[in-house]
Amino acid sequence: MTETATPTSALVVEEQETRPGFIGTSVPRKEDRRLVQGEGVFFDDVKRYGMGFVHFVRSPYAHAKIKSIDVARALELKDVYGTLTGDEVAILTDPFFEMSVPPGSEIKDYALAVGKTRFVGEPVAAVVAATRELARDAAELVEVEYEPLDPLVDARRAQDSDAPILHEDAGSNVVWEGVFDWGDWEGTVAEADRIVRIKELHFDRFSSTPLECSGCLVEFNRGTGQWTMYCNHQMPGIGAIWMAPALRVGTDKLRFVTQDIGGAFGNKICLHPYFVACCLLARKLNRPVQWTEWRTDQHTANAHGNERWFEETEVAVKADGTLLGFKTHAIDDCGAFPRYEPLGCIIWAQVTPGCYRWQNVYVDFTQVATNKSPVSPNRGYSRMQHLWFTERVIDIVANELGLDPVDVRKRNYVKADEFPWTTPNGCVYDSGDYARCLDIALELVGYDGIDKRRRDAESRGKLLGIGIGSTLDSGTNNFGQSQLLNPELQFSGNNEVATVKLDIFGEVVVTLGTVPQGQGHETTAAQVVADALGISPDDVTVRPGHDTYWNSHAGFSGTYASQFAVTGLGAVKGAVDQLAGEIRTIAAAVLGGVPEDAVVLEGGFAKLRENPEAAIPFMGIGAIVNANNAILPEEARHVTLNCRYVYVPPFEVPDTERKYGNLTLTYASQIHVCVLEVDPETGAYEIVDYAAVDDCGNRIHPQIVEGQVHGATAQALGAATHETFTYDEQGNLLTPNFYDYHVPHALDMPPLKTGYIESPSPFTSLGAKGMGEGGGAGIHAVCAALQDALRPVGNPIVYDSCNPPHRVWELISNPAESRGRISVESR
């Protein structure tokens, strides 16, 4: 790909309303100073006296019975501290809880394989030794006798009568299945002028592969029976819910500590099996144990993104391109264990109609287990798969009916004056202007001159294509959606916590419940606090990372699902507003018993509005409350200056019968446009122009927002062009490291042009929306651009989300194969 163009700065498309203060400005990030000096603290940087290093013995088979495990030779090595096997795990722990209804609920998932292995790389035993190298050597001496079984690799075969069964307890490979039927599909068919049928579409398996692998240092305190985990788990609230019952303890026995985390993207939500193994080892060996996942292990056996098939899709359309509805059968492959799944069976429904006004949707959804790595949420989780599907549908319909993809989108997008807009399944899109974002994106790539560029490309023997990806980043989950999966689950709503205090020497200290991994939470939290207290972000200390001991977290605390700008900063805003009120209470009392609203906060002082000379510094207020409170009148003595606030979004439990209700609070939108050139001789292609336009409501820190746009786009382009977790027929992963799994490098990235608009959310305290996951649009845009480019060479249909050059070459060399997936019925 190109390496020449200079990325342009953000296109400012409208004069913003002026907002006083630091919110909305790109103040220097608080995190950066330590990180550019190598002074961050990542879990693998933490050391403890006498700690042992854990190495897992992993299955070489995708599916096998474990006949025996012998650790004797490993234990004979000097400085090997001990081992753990699946048999011990089965005695010492209970299986992790499963979210599904039967049969999925019957799956037994433990920290180590018990009785059989279900994917290559599944840990079957663990060894602890004095050094990393020795632990690895010792692991090779563990003798495991396997009896190989036939593997199930293709999710579409999971329900065949002769398919191998992964989980005998469940008796079926189906994890969950359900029908989503909104509107009136039969009526829609009757009303339609055309029914476009698409036999099969496939969303490929990949993951965001954070650069820092997973891991933890675990200490067991024998006196209190408590484990402390210095780790990079990104969702400790849920982690504790999994781990504590399995370990047969209360959540009070689990302390999660993080500081800096080297990216997570959802891939660090399902670390509980490894952490439980480490907890058992720390207790058994009475010493701290440290586990750092190897890159090959992360690719092989941590967490992939969901792979999904869309079978026998039908799209009901009017002749003018008005979209009436669609019907499809989705088969989702969650790998060997569902874990955070099967929530993905529901989460796509946050964006049921994509950006469009579709009213009639029928989805028959089945999730199955296969002998592949388990999956976990992965940036864009479940919505990305579905939005890729809706975008593919739009472009295939446009292609087959001879319509302009721009016109079809604009005709069917939810319109700017229709927000808040209720989807057929009861979700409420808060705000946006998709058509305007599309116009900006098209302008950025010079859409008006595209025909000339097409001819120019032709003259050089290349095929030029342009494609659009429209996508939504639904943020702030209503966990009540879990009840659409299993009505017995007692999850609903959402929450996040922040604590803001004013301390004895005037220190303003913020403690978050979130678990940042590069999103700049310290910085944006400080902006919100600074504005509320009339000080500078430099005057605010935000504790980095997460610690259970801070007691500044709740059940859903964590950093995931595009929600910090809403839940995290909502909590910060709530806490600092309380603190500001308390500061006024003290100042009013000390400054002569004036009413509290006579006090303003400015420059680190509480002052009388009418007489700014009468002022008390924050330091004085902190000192009085903390160390000199006898001078306070009785009515001011309740003040602690230590304000903890729990943000709770306004959700209700969805209607489980109709699968109807509001599943997320905010909807950021991203419209991407990709221009590429294909070499028809080889299938190789180059992205020559690219625009990403983002609308996430009010931007707290524009530079951070733009950084997220860049990063998410890069991940999407990687997934669209190269990144794939490909398995052979025996269930061996063929791309288990960065040699074979090609993520974008600096030379791979095309020049990015970015633009934005701001449609403030009416539902959030700062008008902001979560926006970190929006890059899936890049996958959609590349697929659409390829489809457009290949029209002159047999008009093949792009049916897969990942299109490396060899797949493009296949499309070119045999267009009839993909054309055969499509039919159009005129009615």
Place this chain on the structure above:
Amino acid sequence: MSEPVAQKTISVEVNGTTYEREVEARRLLVHFLRDDLDLTGTHVGCDTGNCGACSVIVDGTLLKSCMMLAIQADGASIETVEGLGADGELNPLQQAFGEHHALQCGYCTPGMLMSAKALLDENPEPTEGEIRRAIQGNICRCTGYVNIVEAIAAAAEAGR
């Protein structure tokens, strides 16, 4: 035939300080830096030499410290991210990375900074293409490289 040497005492200068340590012959330089010297700024992101998070400069040459044994560095002078600034002051590259938001999680940053330093030491006025080529051995999963390239260009400009 005699047994191969399993341990060796080596002397290495890192960021101006000389360390003498006995190390296992098979110990990787990156683990020597991180675990034995507690210089944890140099990171590990893969096990195949692809990601560049462990990039350091050894006797003036940029290399990946997971691709070299500690004993091979005996007698060498090594620069790591901890040595970039002086007395708590950030150098122009570190400064530019912050100003241009060239880092998010910060995990690739030390290696990226060392690759950028090696580039600017050799070529103080690189083109954008040369910058991209210089960091193509360093993977970043957060930024899409956009702001990293900008930051390196800005640091080069500042150094002129």
